[in-house]
Amino acid sequence: MPEVVAAGEAMVLLLAPQPGYLRHQAWLELRVGGAEANLAIALARLGFKAGFVGWLGQDELGELVLQRLRAEGVEVSQVRRLEAPTGLYIRERLPGGRGRVHYRRSGSAAAQMIPGAFDPDYLEGCRVFHLSGITPALSSGAAAFARWAMAEARRRGALVSLDVNYRSKLWGPGPARAWLEEVLPQVDCLFLSQEDARLWEASGLELLRALAARGPGHVVLKQGRLGALALVEGCCFESPAFPVEEVDPVGAGDAFSAGYLAGLLWGKPPAERLRIGNALGALAVSVPGDYEGAPSASELADFLQQQTFVE
Numbered sequence: 001m002p003e004v005v006a007a008g009e010a011m012v013l014l015l016a017p018q019p020g021y022l023r024h025q026a027w028l029e030l031r032v033g034g035a036e037a038n039l040a041i042a043l044a045r046l047g048f049k050a051g052f053v054g055w056l057g058q059d060e061l062g063e064l065v066l067q068r069l070r071a072e073g074v075e076v077s078q079v080r081r082l083e084a085p086t087g088l089y090i091r092e093r094l095p096g097g098r099g100r101v102h103y104r105r106s107g108s109a110a111a112q113m114i115p116g117a118f119d120p121d122y123l124e125g126c127r128v129f130h131l132s133g134i135t136p137a138l139s140s141g142a143a144a145f146a147r148w149a150m151a152e153a154r155r156r157g158a159l160v161s162l163d164v165n166y167r168s169k170l171w172g173p174g175p176a177r178a179w180l181e182e183v184l185p186q187v188d189c190l191f192l193s194q195e196d197a198r199l200w201e202a203s204g205l206e207l208l209r210a211l212a213a214r215g216p217g218h219v220v221l222k223q224g225r226l227g228a229l230a231l232v233e234g235c236c237f238e239s240p241a242f243p244v245e246e247v248d249p250v251g252a253g254d255a256f257s258a259g260y261l262a263g264l265l266w267g268k269p270p271a272e273r274l275r276i277g278n279a280l281g282a283l284a285v286s287v288p289g290d291y292e293g294a295p296s297a298s299e300l301a302d303f304l305q306q307q308t309f310v311e
């Protein structure tokens, strides 16, 4: 059984290879994405037994996603296929540099997920169960699925990890905040980005303290080029980002969260977990694609060693 399980919607990604409007692209790169799948792949590459659970279509896109997860060493025995489309999303980089996504995921197989979507005994022996705030935005059934899965993981002694991953194209800030605040008592490790933090009025350490007061022992704020800030069991930790050239920022947050969780599973202290998270985030942004920059354990060690010489 996997020691880490991530649940959510894995999708096909069509990535515009050149900056500029989608309408001017001659072709799109066929890739795979989805926040929780990205995280599972990053942990599998680091050598963890990582599993992914979620529903995919019985279509060719579902086949592509499943084969990619398998090829990356992710355990997929609980992935169910059904007569519904596999989610798809397209990414372009607008003139001026801002990224934009177009989702084709409404009514997708993953949006049909409900409590019982996988055998909960799959979580026996699982140390970390991860999901994101994207799943509850897919449908009311998927929101119920997320709550059910968290409860099943907790019951079996897994640490529950949640990345806020607020997606304004899927739901509004009010329902997102309400759902998140409702589940916070079930969450052990909460990740949020600076954009996610705008869901609340408070910011910085004040926000981390307010969120921690609702339950999570770890609240980690990802700060892009500024690195990361965390409140772990009441103590504050901060770690700067690594200086790299940013080629594609998407997926950095998933990589960071995977790095932090890897550090936790390796028994590293909080400051080192943030450093590993920052390393995975830096490696993610330096290549195109959602997860392709994720390193193996030895590639991570090489990167960290090189940085020690630079610092």
Ligand code: ADP
Residues within 6 Å of the ligand: 192, 193, 194, 195, 221, 222, 223, 224, 225, 226, 227, 228, 241, 242, 243, 244, 245, 246, 249, 250, 251, 252, 253, 254, 256, 277, 278, 279, 280, 281, 282, 285
């Ligand atoms: P998200 O992708 O969830 O919005 P961030 O943009 O904060 O999250 O990125 C996650 C992490 O990735 C950051 O905390 C940092 O460690 C790393 N990162 C992101 N952008 C850069 C960058 N331009 N240079 C170096 N590291 C980066």
Ligand code: KDG
Residues within 6 Å of the ligand: 033, 034, 035, 036, 038, 089, 134, 167, 250, 251, 252, 253, 254, 290
């Ligand atoms: O964090 C990266 C994700 O945003 C990307 O993989 C697609 O899951 C995705 C989403 O819902 O935006």
